[in-house]
Amino acid sequence: MRTLTFAVSTLALSLFACASSVTGTGDGTERGAGTDDTPSSQSPGTATSPNDPAAPSVARKRAFVTSTTFTGDLRADVGGATGVDAADIICQTAADGVLLGGKWRAFVDDGTLRAHERITDVGPWYDVRPEGETPAKLFNNRANLLSAPLSKLNRDERGKSTYGSAWTGSGEGKSCGAWTSTASYGVVGRVGGEADWRATSSSDYCSDRNHIYCFEQ
Numbered sequence: 001m002r003t004l005t006f007a008v009s010t011l012a013l014s015l016f017a018c019a020s021s022v023t024g025t026g027d028g029t030e031r032g033a034g035t036d037d038t039p040s041s042q043s044p045g046t047a048t049s050p051n052d053p054a055a056p057s058v059a060r061k062r063a064f065v066t067s068t069t070f071t072g073d074l075r076a077d078v079g080g081a082t083g084v085d086a087a088d089i090i091c092q093t094a095a096d097g098v099l100l101g102g103k104w105r106a107f108v109d110d111g112t113l114r115a116h117e118r119i120t121d122v123g124p125w126y127d128v129r130p131e132g133e134t135p136a137k138l139f140n141n142r143a144n145l146l147s148a149p150l151s152k153l154n155r156d157e158r159g160k161s162t163y164g165s166a167w168t169g170s171g172e173g174k175s176c177g178a179w180t181s182t183a184s185y186g187v188v189g190r191v192g193g194e195a196d197w198r199a200t201s202s203s204d205y206c207s208d209r210n211h212i213y214c215f216e217q
Contacts, residue, residue: 061216062102063125063138065166065191066094067156072167072176072186072206083179084110084118087167091214094157100128100216107145107198107213109169109187111178115198116145116170121217127151130159147195153213154192164191166211170198176206189213 070077070090078093080086087106095104109115122142126135136151144150156162165188169175176186185203188210190196204210 061121061123061125062100062128062135063153063213063215064094064128064155064157065153065162066090066212066214067158067160067162068094069164069209069211070167071182071209072179072184072204073182074167074179074212076182082110083176084108087179087212090212094214095216098157100157102216104214105217107215108167108179109171109173109175111169111173111175114170115168116142119145119215119217121215125215127153127155128157128159129155133159145198149194149197152192153197157214162191162211164211165189165200165204166191166213167204168198168213172199172203174203182207186210 068090074080074083074086074090078086078089080089084106087108088104091104091106095102105118105120107115107119110118119142123139123144124137124141125139126137129135138149138151138153139145140150154161154163167176167179167186168189169179169187170189172187174185174187176182176184179186182205184206186206187199188204189198190200191211193200
């Protein structure tokens, strides 16, 4: 009888020891022996703020001024079904030429949609800079495209400063025959300007050569 009682007591102690080897984590889950209690690091690619210049590229978009200039007949150089198609081709070709990646659209009024209405992304947008330089924030969102940029929009697709004028057609409907003619006038913006970055007080002959603003979508 004593032998049986001793065996039962030994078995109970063994079961208690096994149950004690699993402890609660305090959050409703269980942790076994050998679990690493070191807190995990932040997941890769998580940005602290979408407006942080060091944030991943998915948290922001880019904008640039083409390094090349064009007459008001944008189809003359690149083709395209319409003038605005040609403008978009110009932007995409410039971006692809320096391996920027992304999808790009030109900031030009086509007579139906105003220039800012053709930009469908919500931003924010930063300029393009050479490797090692911190991009400057240009616009917080689409609404800001109707006001002065936060920084000068004067960097081309390579990140180099440029100057001059850019075809926009904004506000007055003067868009070189919807960007298919060199025989009329077109509204331009001043590259690097503030309130006049979209439209200056005068129009250029469509036979003149000007830059194009390009926005990532």
